[in-house]
Amino acid sequence: MKRKENARVCGINELAPGIFSLWLESSMAAEAKPGCFVGVYPKNGAHVLMRPISICDVNAQKTQLRLVFRAAGEGTKEISGLRVGEEVALLGVLGNGYDTQAMQGKKLLLLGGGIGIPPMLLLAKELSDAGISCNAVLGYADRNDFLRDEFDNVCRTYVATMDGSLGTKGTVIDALNENMLMADICCACGPMPMLKAVKGFAADCGMKAYLSLEERMACGVGACLGCVTKTAHPDPHTHVNNTRICVEGPVFDASEVLL
Amino acid sequence: MNLKVNIAGVELKNPVMSASGTFGSGHEYSELTDINRLGAVVTKGVAFEPWEGNPTPRVTEVYGGMLNAIGLQNPGVDVFIERDIPFLRKFDTRIIVNVCGHTVEEYCKVVERLNGQDVDAYEINLSCPNVKQGALAFGQDPKVLEETTAAIKKVAAKPIIIKLSPNVTSIRDMALAAEAGGADAISLINTLIGMKIDIERRRFVLANKTGGFSGPAIKPVALRMVYEAAHAVKLPVIGMGGIACAEDAIEFLLAGASAVAVGTMNFADPRTMEHVAEGIEAYLKRHGLEDVRELIGAADA
Ligand SMILES: Cc1cc2nc3c(=O)[nH]c(=O)nc-3n(C[C@H](O)[C@H](O)[C@H](O)COP(=O)(O)OP(=O)(O)OC[C@H]3O[C@@H](n4cnc5c(N)ncnc54)[C@H](O)[C@@H]3O)c2cc1C
Ligand SMILES: Cc1cc2nc3c(=O)[nH]c(=O)nc-3n(C[C@H](O)[C@H](O)[C@H](O)COP(=O)(O)O)c2cc1C
Numbered sequence A: 001m002k003r004k005e006n007a008r009v010c011g012i013n014e015l016a017p018g019i020f021s022l023w024l025e026s027s028m029a030a031e032a033k034p035g036c037f038v039g040v041y042p043k044n045g046a047h048v049l050m051r052p053i054s055i056c057d058v059n060a061q062k063t064q065l066r067l068v069f070r071a072a073g074e075g076t077k078e079i080s081g082l083r084v085g086e087e088v089a090l091l092g093v094l095g096n097g098y099d100t101q102a103m104q105g106k107k108l109l110l111l112g113g114g115i116g117i118p119p120m121l122l123l124a125k126e127l128s129d130a131g132i133s134c135n136a137v138l139g140y141a142d143r144n145d146f147l148r149d150e151f152d153n154v155c156r157t158y159v160a161t162m163d164g165s166l167g168t169k170g171t172v173i174d175a176l177n178e179n180m181l182m183a184d185i186c187c188a189c190g191p192m193p194m195l196k197a198v199k200g201f202a203a204d205c206g207m208k209a210y211l212s213l214e215e216r217m218a219c220g221v222g223a224c225l226g227c228v229t230k231t232a233h234p235d236p237h238t239h240v241n242n243t244r245i246c247v248e249g250p251v252f253d254a255s256e257v258l259l
Numbered sequence B: 001m002n003l004k005v006n007i008a009g010v011e012l013k014n015p016v017m018s019a020s021g022t023f024g025s026g027h028e029y030s031e032l033t034d035i036n037r038l039g040a041v042v043t044k045g046v047a048f049e050p051w052e053g054n055p056t057p058r059v060t061e062v063y064g065g066m067l068n069a070i071g072l073q074n075p076g077v078d079v080f081i082e083r084d085i086p087f088l089r090k091f092d093t094r095i096i097v098n099v100c101g102h103t104v105e106e107y108c109k110v111v112e113r114l115n116g117q118d119v120d121a122y123e124i125n126l127s128c129p130n131v132k133q134g135a136l137a138f139g140q141d142p143k144v145l146e147e148t149t150a151a152i153k154k155v156a157a158k159p160i161i162i163k164l165s166p167n168v169t170s171i172r173d174m175a176l177a178a179e180a181g182g183a184d185a186i187s188l189i190n191t192l193i194g195m196k197i198d199i200e201r202r203r204f205v206l207a208n209k210t211g212g213f214s215g216p217a218i219k220p221v222a223l224r225m226v227y228e229a230a231h232a233v234k235l236p237v238i239g240m241g242g243i244a245c246a247e248d249a250i251e252f253l254l255a256g257a258s259a260v261a262v263g264t265m266n267f268a269d270p271r272t273m274e275h276v277a278e279g280i281e282a283y284l285k286r287h288g289l290e291d292v293r294e295l296i297g298a299a300d301a
């Protein structure tokens, strides 16, 4: 059940310049699916809206969840200053998430670009636990990588950097081509140009693709219609081909969304 | 102790309701807050046919509030009747349908379609700043507002609440025009027109460039306008604009509102409306008052 609830900080550290890992003790961990997200509320009352952040990992007992995020603007900067023992308000669990059941017996490719990498970790872990074979390709701007060793522990991991300082020089698509990686299904999260490229790439080689989309949100629960994306078919809420990323997404079949 | 208020013949069990567009048709928030504890649910704007709304980004935060340019995406009155009314009727609360249109005829068609339905009142949105053609145009000229109100009143089988825009020179004149047109009540304020620019990208943050400004930052303006409107007309007034807690709501009641609506702060805490209702009750106790109606307009007594 969706709820707003305080969570207690049990660990926070900086993984790379400006990229933070935050472990929170929260009952929501038990309901977390890969691809789902939570809304994190800054304490400063001048910020009235939650910050949507993907669930990156869950501990084995399912009592803690982990968020990995970039301190981008004022809200996420405040959140990056949380200390162990402090409380923070969460709205969750939000979004549809990936249906890993439907991936049984398939070969998977996980693509993460920049701050789109974190949600792919929980997905990689669940797939690996379910015995589903997957490869991951992680795209970074430069040699300031994060979470790479953790992906290495659960699947075969490839890297691309825009400046060529690690792995393939270029995008995740360049790394796919260079390593001739193929799969039945690919799952991608990252900046819009990357998602567009993945959609095109998957269509060209007849691969099924799921994309994790991002949009500015107010309510996070489907009430305000702030966070929509254009779809190929009528959406379930309004029937006008504008579907809500916070409820019907953030994970969409690439062929269903018009980017 | 009495918490009931009466808006144009519709009795509300307490004076707290949702502000249109921030609470969907209740469904989305039903696991997060107890709808039975609300005086009324005011729905998202309902048009005659489905509306697509504006391009994204549609929302952004600003200091102490937010901007929105949703553009009234909605599935149209038929889906509303089939899906949303039966859902809301499961709860012990009043249903106020927010009505939007591009033309006077469209407003009238929605109202006529809803007349036979199990809803309690209509809130007529003559003040949406985000729709190019219509809406706000009806709400900025007193003469047009009066005529539009009269035309809708003629076909309405339920009380009509005219929702006023703050983007006018004289809110008094607009309130008087609504009264002259036959409104049963007025509600205000809708959003102020605002803007935000991303200086790194050197672009407007919202695709629509401008958006409706709401949230705690607008409360002083909203309160002043509610006061002016309440003093200009004899109609009951529903006050809104930045209400975050019971203390804010009580200010609106003291300024002359008979009921209040909570919008943006539902996003900050989905239980804000419950807290406001509980807090009003606690305030009455603390001040030894028996009836919430003793507060209405009491700042001027
Ligand atoms: C479903 C989803 C999952 C996300 N997961 C992650 C994640 O795992 N890690 C991570 O670092 N970031 C993630 N983001 C992006 C993150 O929400 C923004 O970076 C964050 O909201 C910025 O807030 P701010 O106060 O620091 O920035 P400001 O620019 O000060 O924020 C102003 C307003 O704009 C909104 N906003 C700004 N940028 C974005 C954006 N890119 N997407 C959505 N809203 C934005 C903010 O929420 C806030 O309401 C996710 C976004 C979505 C929609
Ligand atoms: C996201 C959003 C959507 C809105 N949609 C509507 C609408 O459909 N019809 C309407 O009359 N007002 C709409 N409003 C205005 C609110 O009902 C209210 O008048 C305004 O936001 C001020 O109250 P607040 O500061 O408590 O939010 C909307 C406001 C927001 C923030």
Ligand code: FES
Pocket (backbone or CB within 6 Å): A216, A217, A218, A219, A220, A221, A222, A223, A224, A225, A226, A227, A228, A244, A245, A246, A247
């Ligand atoms: S953020 Fe409100 S509908 Fe998605």
